Amino acid sequence: MNIFSVNNLSYKVSNKLIIKSATFHVKKNVISIIKGSNGAGKTTLLKILFGMITPTSGFIQRQFDNKTYELSYVFQNSVFLNRSVEDNLNHVLFCKNISKSKWKNLILKTLKEFNLDYMLSLDLKSLSGGELQLLALVRAVLIHPDILFYDEPTNNLDSQNIETFVKMINKFDSNGTSIIIVSHDDDLIKKLKHDELIMKEGVISK
C-alpha cells in the first residue's frame, strides 16, 4: 500500500526547474530513501511531500487522513529553542496538546530507550552537533509519528552516533512508522533495509 502517489510533479524557482515531472510512489510502513548528490532537489521534494512547499504543477495523492495522521520532520540543520533540553522537548508536547502530566514520563521513556537520558542534565549549548541531531530525532518521534521525514540524517554524526541513529530508525520502522529519508550517504543507505528512489538533477528514478 502507498502513502504517497506522486504524478508528474514539477517545481520551479525563478525559471529554474528544481524537480522535473516526477512520478513515483512511497510505500507505507517501510523506509524509503531518496538518494542523490547535493543540489539534486531532494530536500525540496521532501518538503513538497510534507506540505511545506507547494509544487508548481503535478499532483500528490496522500493516501492517509491528514487529521488523524501525525507527521514529523527532522531538518538537515535543526533549530532549537533558546531553552533547556527538556523544555525543547516539552515544547513539542505543548504544541501537540499532550496533557502536561504526561510530559516528563514520555520524554524520559523516549530518551532512555536510546540511552540518551544523560542529555536531560546538560545545557543545550554544550551538546555537540551529533548530539543535537539525535535530539532533533527524539523531538520528532516523541509524538510517535505515522510518517517521519528526515533530511540528511548523517550530517554531523560520527560513527557511534550513526549506530544510535540506525538503531532508532530500525526501531521506528518495526513499530510501523513510515520513514522517508533524503540522503547522499552510501554507507548509511547500506545499513538500512529500504525502498530506494534516485534523484539526479531534478529527475527521479527507481
Added chain:
Amino acid sequence: MELILQSLDNILHLNNSFKEVVLLSLYVSVLATIISSIISIYLSSYMAIENFSGKNTITLIFNSLMSLPPVVVGLILYIIFSSSGVLGFTDLLYSPQIMIIAQFIIITPIIISLSLKSLNDRYNLLDDYLFSLNTSNNKIRRTIIYESRYDLLIIVITGLSRALSEVGAVIIVGGNIDNLTRVMTTSIVLETSRGELSLALSLGISLIVIAITMNLIISYIKNKLL
C-alpha cells in the same frame, strides 16, 4: 555647591512635593507602558506570522509614527478632549488619565515597530520547525513571544524610558497642576522658570538615576541572558 547639596537633601529626605511628583511620574509612565506593551506585543506577534493585504503599509505607518512629535500628540488630544472637543464630555483633560493616553500614543508605535522586527526575525528562524509541528497560530505566537522574551523586555524598558522623559504632550494635556498632574519633566520646566533650581535639579538627578538604572538593566540582560 549649595544647590547640589540642597538637591541631594531633597532626594534623601524625600521632600513631600518631590515624592508626589516622582510617584505620579512613575504611575503614569509605568501604566502607559504596561498597557501599550500588552497591546503592542500581541499586535506585533499577529503581524509577524500572518499574511494579510496592507501589512507592509501598516508596518510603514507604525515605523513613521515612531518619530511622532509629542507636542503634536498633546495638541491633537487637547483639541479632542477640550470642552468644545468631540470627547470633551469625558472631562479627562488635565487629569492623569489623559497623560497616560498621551504617553500610550507616543510609545505604542515604538514598541510595535521594535517588537515586530524582533518577532519577525525569530519567526523567520523558526518557521519551518513550527510549520512541521502543525500547531495552532496561537501556540506559534506564544512560542515566538517567549523566544524573544529578552529582546521584548529591552524594548519595553526603552518604551518606559521614552515615556518617563516625555514632556511636550503631558504638559499640554496635563496642565502641570500641583498635586494632580505634575510629573518630573513638567515640574523641572516649571521650577526652573520659577528659579527653584534645587527642586528642579533633584528631579533632574532622579530622572538621570532612573535612566541609568534602566540602561544597567538593559546591559545586564544583553550580557547575561542573551
